[in-house]
Amino acid sequence: MSGRVIVITSGKGGVGKTTTNANIGTALARAGKKVVMIDTDLGLRNLDLLLGLENRIVYTIVDVVEERCKLRQALVKDKKNPNLCLLAAAQTRDKTAVTEEQLKKICEELQKDFDFILVDCPAGIEQGFQNAVAGASEAIVVTTPEMSAVRDADRIIGLLEAKEEIKSYKLLLNRVRPNLIKSNDMMSVEDVVEILSADLIGIIPEDTGIITSTNKGDPIVNDDNSLAGKAYNNVARRIMGEDVPFLNLEEDTGVFAKVKKFFSGLMGKEK
Amino acid sequence: MDKGYVENGFIVDLSNARKTSEIIYELSRILDLPEAKDKKVCLKLGEINLNQSELVSVKALIETMDSELEFITTNSDMTKAAAETLGIKISALENKVDAPEFNEDGTVEENLNPELESELDKIFGEGDFEERYPEEDEEKEINEEVRSDIQISTDEFDNFDETYDEIKKHMKETEKLPTLYVQRTLRSGQSLKSDGNIVIIGDVNPGAEIIAKGDITVWGVLGGIAHAGSDGNNYSKIRALKLHAIQLRIGDIFARRPDTVNIPYVQKTDSFVPEEARVSRKHIVIYKLHEA
Incomplete structure (x- = not known):
């Protein structure tokens, strides 16, 4: 078995890399895939928090690199899903504790046992980014419909294009607010795609549920009623090669819309 | 604190500065611009009071940034006296062309030079x-x-x-x-x-x-x-x-x-x-x- 190594990156901080990682990872695991997530944000680790695994971390990636433990020992199993593992980052060290070569080696080793290796990249374009990208062959660039995030994504895509190991990259548009787009106060999905001229793999609506799910340490894809959770699930399905249409983010906005949809469904006019 | 242009250098208007630190900051910001290299600098000091040692350090700053202090203009007697003892030229401004002024909303002001x-x-x-x-x-x-x-x-x-x-x-x-x-x-x-x-x-x-x-x-x-x-x-x-x-x-x-x-x-x-x-x-x- 040779798993796919996907790096999730953005350039700008705070656009939702780690949230995306936790949710896509959980969704893939729920679909029966064996998934391992690597947190490469040494010194500022968060991925364990989002998964609620903070208390279970004994060894970190730095312990593996410095041969204080075996790679297998450092993998933390998820509470709910046995298919999901986490290789946590060290909180007490900085980005220089791991080199590109070492990360590449870890990825190669994990490829033997897992279907998907998701690498959570730190913000920025320095050593941390270079490390995270080193072992990957695919990339997901997370951005939000804000000019600053789009600029940084542009820069990141430029850097990814220059890397030979990265065979493909996809764009994930996070924190989209359909109401603001409607009132012309936010860049539309089309605008972002046009500027970055990259393929889209998902559109995630802004969802307050993300905040509670982060605080609880339970990824939102586990909540079947959440729109953001659905969107993340669709991203996972697209990664697995399914052809899933993008969610119509406006459909769930009001009771009236639902009623209208119900009737148009009855009349057979639904598109 | 705008920037004007003279023939072989430019004028740095510091007359709005209230503290010496503001002068140093503004001066180093402007001199750091690529077009300021090897140009002469004329300081417009307005009402600012500078003593001899302060004036010396301003001059030294300009020189470390590869520029040259050509002359200063001032309304302050204290600065004038300090400049005279240091041998810095005091002059009236000539040949000045103001850089266009922009309001906050970006429109060009009417009172152009x-x-x-x-x-x-x-x-x-x-x-x-x-x-x-x-x-x-x-x-x-x-x-x-x-x-x-x-x-x-x-x-x-x-x-x-x-x-x-x-x-x-x-x-x-x-x-x-x-x-x-x-x-x-x-x-x-x-x-x-x-x-x-x-x-x-x-x-x-x-x-x-x-x-x-x-x-x-x-x-x-x-x-x-x-x-x-x-x-x-x-x-x-x-x-x-x-x-x-x-x-x-x-x-x-x-x-x-x-x-x-x-x-x-x-x-x-x-x-x-x-x-x-x-x-x-x-x-x-x-x-x-x-x-x-």
Whole structure:
């Protein structure tokens, strides 16, 4: 078995890399895939928090690199899903504790046992980014419909294009607010795609549920009623090669819309 | 605290500064600009009181930044006395051309310096465009399309008397240069340098940079920084389907995007009229190329 190594990156901080990682990872695991997530944000680790695994971390990636433990020992199993593992980052060290070569080696080793290796990249374009990208062959660039995030994504895509190991990259548009787009106060999905001229793999609506799910340490894809959770699930399905249409983010906005949809469904006019 | 221009250097107006630290900060900020290198500096100090040691440190700061303190103007007796003992010239300002002042909403204020106004007249006025660009009906269009920012340059380049033949001659020379042909979008942080011309099929995104000794042609939106004629050829041209550059440089003349144009991104669905930037009387002017 040779798993796919996907790096999730953005350039700008705070656009939702780690949230995306936790949710896509959980969704893939729920679909029966064996998934391992690597947190490469040494010194500022968060991925364990989002998964609620903070208390279970004994060894970190730095312990593996410095041969204080075996790679297998450092993998933390998820509470709910046995298919999901986490290789946590060290909180007490900085980005220089791991080199590109070492990360590449870890990825190669994990490829033997897992279907998907998701690498959570730190913000920025320095050593941390270079490390995270080193072992990957695919990339997901997370951005939000804000000019600053789009600029940084542009820069990141430029850097990814220059890397030979990265065979493909996809764009994930996070924190989209359909109401603001409607009132012309936010860049539309089309605008972002046009500027970055990259393929889209998902559109995630802004969802307050993300905040509670982060605080609880339970990824939102586990909540079947959440729109953001659905969107993340669709991203996972697209990664697995399914052809899933993008969610119509406006459909769930009001009771009236639902009623209208119900009737148009009855009349057979639904598109 | 604006920045003016004199013939061989520029005036730094510090009269609004309240503390010595503000003077130091503003001075080092302005002297750090690339165009400030090896130029003479004239300080406008207004009511500020500087003692001898403070004045010495200001002078030393200017010298460490590779500039030279030419003279100061001051209304303060204390500063005047300090300057006299240090042998720094005190002078009235002459030959000053104010840099255009922008309000917060970006509009140019009405009270422009008469000299600047005459410069503006030269660009916007009827002038002798006809001599060089004989198409009569196009001429009015040109004047309406002037979008470049006004920047007073200090170089000696002068093309008032040049003839159509001369432009032709320079075009021929540019044709002889090698051309770099790129078929992809240049993204933020990427830069392209060439000893000849550059043709890009794709966009040049904000944050990207292209520098060519010859002409630059972008078949797409030019949103970054473009420098044509990088070895000082002011006859070079920059063309794009949409010129939305943050900064344009042709030879040793540069123009930046006016503050009034603040569209963060260009919608590619817009139908474009290709544009060309070239130097006309020491200024970069953008012309719209007509639909056929």
